Amino acid sequence: MGDLYGAMVKGLGYVVLAALAGAAPAAWSQVAIEELSAEHRTLGDHTEFRFPLVRGDTETARRINTWLQVSLLERFPGGPGETPFDAVWPREGEWTGVTYLDYQLVTNAMGFLSIVFNGEYTGAYPSAFSQSYQFETRTGRPLFLATLFTEDGVKELQGRVDAMQVHDIDAFLQAAQPNGLDQEEAKIQADLYRECRENVRTGLYDEREWQLRADALVMTRGCGFPHAVRALDDLGIEESRFDYDTLAPWLSEYGRCLLVEKRADCPPPQPGYQGVFMGEMDGRFPVTLVLGAWSGPAWYAYDKYKVPIRLHREASRDGALVLTRRDEGETTETFTLRWTGDGDLVGRWQRPGRPPLPVHLH
Template structure:
């Protein structure tokens, strides 16, 4: 495998001098794979690398046998798996790192995905919107997005020229094709009542230099996307316009200079937790924010560095239940204290309970 070290940026982190990002890169089959790795020795750097590797590559940093992409690309003779992987850094410092991972996944049809990750540079832990906006601020933002997107559908259905949110084309309702126009009208009206009214959890969040960008995929399923004149929904909101709705952390990060901001502990944001099972088995637990009530996570038992996917309930802020996707079934029951430490038990079906301590 060919690994290219491409220095993209440099920034300062607590407990570390200059930190750089290199690209892990290779070609496999007909696809190109490129992935970020931070260089440095600080705890924040280690957490960011561990989080991204665990969630995207299904392994821990530097734990691969032949390639860092060996767990995600299609196996020999199969079509299922990641067929292309790339990234770009949206913003770095002061205070946070924003990076987007893009991928194509093969199967019955190719699925394209873009995921935005936000990290607090002081702690190396992920950031979610709930840490930046107050509860009332989240409600205000959701209402604003629904109104703007509903108006965009109204404008299109009334015959106005609209910009496609996927490729930038100027589009309008095609009155010369009544059947196509009728199908678009029905679909967009349904979308207005259903998709645009869903939880803000489905949004992709981008933090730029002056604006917050919220985006969701369009109203059409992939196999009828040729009907999708509107494309994706993307809205830019200036930080100044959000000032009254920001938390103290959000205000420090987005309105002030972003340095020395204290990230509030919030287990809903997920993150990297390391410790032991039964006081002797080293484990790494990576919690990934899926929605306000769900966690999608990964467990690594360090002795074998084996990846075990987990699904969990996050509806109670201080309590987590995580279920292993393995046989025999096993689960964690964890509680978080004010310092952010996780304690609880792990139990395999029919077995005894073992204590867990993570931080």
Template sequence: MLSVNFQIEGCGAYCETYHEIRHYDTSTGRRVNDDDILTPAGKRDLARRMATERLSRFKKQLAEIAAITKAAKRKHLSKEVLGDLNERRELNLECAVREQGTLADQAALATALSYYTQQHANQALVLTSGRCSNHAMRALDDVGDVSITVPYARLRPHLTVYGKSLLLGEGAAKASSIYGQLLRGQLNGNIAITMKLRNESGDAIDGFYLYDKVGKPIPLAGKRERNELTLTDKLVEEKTAGASLKLVVTGSQVTGRWTGKKQFPIQLTVP
């Protein structure tokens, strides 16, 4: 497996640097996604471990702040010091409540893993979650980023057949999931198109497709029912309704029909 670490600067109200790590199967060039190597139960278990670790650290910080505050009051320290301690307490309390909510929400656990940075080193998966605080409050955040290390041996019960092949060297299984992959094919047999889909929350599907000659992504959204997808393209710049797509997923193949003013067959595959 080849891992590429991208250092990215993103700007909103503030500019910050963050990392995005992408993994590739060197035998095929295929990008490796969570769905390829982890079962749904495995993704929830890893998210639960992270949320539990984060909650533990926030609670520990709250206990330390309470002890420091008690001592500060005995010493009659300034209102500024006590105010700073109170802001830190409120931040950690808010973060702890957020993690408690994640632990109680199966849907949140199912999608949380996609927000963590994932590294593979020394036969282990290292997960890192970003700090709880926003940019303006980061000076009050004493917990910061949280990382946990899970050896591959402990991952075994939650690995797919392909995951065991890739990470443990067991067998020679190949990945077949279409999600997170670039799908290439044709509309009506002669119009080259590219598509990418995500399935990160229950049966909800989103993504985009584009006509290769044009190169402009057209957003897609819809739902999945077993191996059938019902999608609508979102041409937000146009007042007319977008086309609808009825697709069937068979392994790494996607076939179906595109329906707009006319109807055309559509066929795509993971290269």
């Protein structure tokens, strides 16, 4: 989706539809959700795009909204454009771009928010995608399996799901399938499932879609057949459900506090190498940095302008995080940052030939 940045669709307004997701938030564990909505004029009749927006001017709301919009819309909240979808929509009269986008609020309770997006991207041909996001609602930080589980716990969970998928594929291949396929189609189907099984066994499917439900973690598994032969995927997408008590031995201290004990006083997880970081450059210029979003390794914006600037992540230099902006192959600015003990990022920003400016983000 990175090649879509900057695409503009003229003459389209957007509507903000105020609608609370679920019950009104009575505690810190829920957030209020509004809806961003717009119709694309050239994609067909009533092609409506829908996107959630966490209401409020808090760091929690800013982090969640920034992470989602940078990941899926390649924009910072409130940035330029006639609609929130300008950067990813196809240009007028063209088809390349995101041609469908909608969301479902999975869970908005017990200290975490879980949202799944379903969409379609059209390049050479349409390609459907589904992407889930989870957030801790006290800080707005994104949640990952590595946040909630111990290192061994993540391996155990993924191993269980891998074993389920291999079992399903083996059972399918061993059974006589009266599915109406001709000989060539049946061979293609069997070869694709064998390839999928081998990929699972060798760990190539180490990143799976997962969601936090009110009482269980659900992880999806599937083989992702190519678009041209998707109709041959009889197994499709299946779900593996694990209730939180079952997961307890694999969870980190933070994961148990949040998911099993359902406490409101869980110490925030230590920030990792992914997330939204806010602060100042030279103590004068408020900036927001996004690391590890779905749309690319790093983006930042000056809070005053909210124009997204794409950064490249370079090889670490003595443990420092190095991010560069490039223009026609030349580096035009560089962030060199280090992690502090409390999870902040401190360092410097510099343009070639100019003095560096200090940076402090949290």
